[in-house]
Amino acid sequence: MNKKQRIGISLIIGLMTLSVTAWAANNDPLTISADTLSYDGNSGRADAKGNVVITQQDKTITGATGWYNTKTREAQLEGGVSMIGTDMAMSAQTVHSVNDSHFKATGAVHLQRQDRQIFGESVEYNTDTEYGKVTGNARLIAEGTTLTGNEVEGWLKEIRAIAQGNVTFTNPERNVSGTGDRATYTQTPNQNDGVVVLSGNAHAVQNGNVLNAPELKISLADDSAETLGGRSTLVIAPNQ
Incomplete structure (x- = not known):
């Protein structure tokens, strides 16, 4: 997500999972899906538990639990974290991200x-x-x-x-x-x-x-x- 992007938020309830989609100014969405998900509109923080999946453009990140703040563009995933992109891949136990x-x-x-x-x-x-x-x-x-x-x-x-x-x-x-x-x-x-x-x-x-x-x-x-x-x-x- 570009540093100049400004994020809005919409909450979509699926049949099997919950997801939060943050839409950026260039129309590139960042979507969070999980078995259980909560979102605080005041703080901009989404907390996710169980089969967490974060996707944006060509990158997909998965983990057991995590959170993402749409206002600060800061995120953390824990538990068998995996990230796959077009020309890179990563695995770890915990990943903390700042400014995407x-x-x-x-x-x-x-x-x-x-x-x-x-x-x-x-x-x-x-x-x-x-x-x-x-x-x-x-x-x-x-x-x-x-x-x-x-x-x-x-x-x-x-x-x-x-x-x-x-x-x-x-x-x-x-x-x-x-x-x-x-x-x-x-x-x-x-x-x-x-x-x-x-x-x-x-x-x-x-x-x-x-x-x-x-x-x-x-x-x-x-x-x-x-x-x-x-x-x-x-x-x-x-x-x-």
């Missing part, structure tokens, strides 16, 4: 946009900017590279990510993996130009060769690794 574009999901979160995926215990994501912040068993998968850490920030539109704390990365196609205290990963979508920079006890293994340094730059395009500072160690695996 920014949400925080908690509990075994899995977010997928095209072939890019985010996993974690807590995920904050903005559908307008496609920026996400993941904490707790954070994992980002993009263009064949998997990046993990205690916390991962990602910009999915441009494929850029920063991981911190117990960082690992792997790219099986390039037969390369690494660890460190922090990592940055950048890549042009659909291009073979991925770069991973590991810092803080950086360690990388590529085709059996081991490289340790304070900081490492790994270029996935040509399978090269470069030390960026401090004393480094290279262990070359013997030919098999």
Whole structure:
């Protein structure tokens, strides 16, 4: 729903469920259906329980219980929450949404946009900017590279990510993996130009060769690794 939209409300009683439909200025309705539903016209809040379904344009969100405020455009769903859209999908235990574009999901979160995926215990994501912040068993998968850490920030539109704390990365196609205290990963979508920079006890293994340094730059395009500072160690695996 566009930020400039102003919402009116109508209450429709169905045969099996109740639903609330909020109509926006551009004629895109947001509909809430549930087994039990109540609506406060003064506060603009609709409370829903049992098989909750929220739909708008190409997105459908389901959950066990939830509420939506038509005046503040704020919503929350709980209990096996699932969201499916044209080019994205998400599952979590709880989702809190603000302004129909920014949400925080908690509990075994899995977010997928095209072939890019985010996993974690807590995920904050903005559908307008496609920026996400993941904490707790954070994992980002993009263009064949998997990046993990205690916390991962990602910009999915441009494929850029920063991981911190117990960082690992792997790219099986390039037969390369690494660890460190922090990592940055950048890549042009659909291009073979991925770069991973590991810092803080950086360690990388590529085709059996081991490289340790304070900081490492790994270029996935040509399978090269470069030390960026401090004393480094290279262990070359013997030919098999």
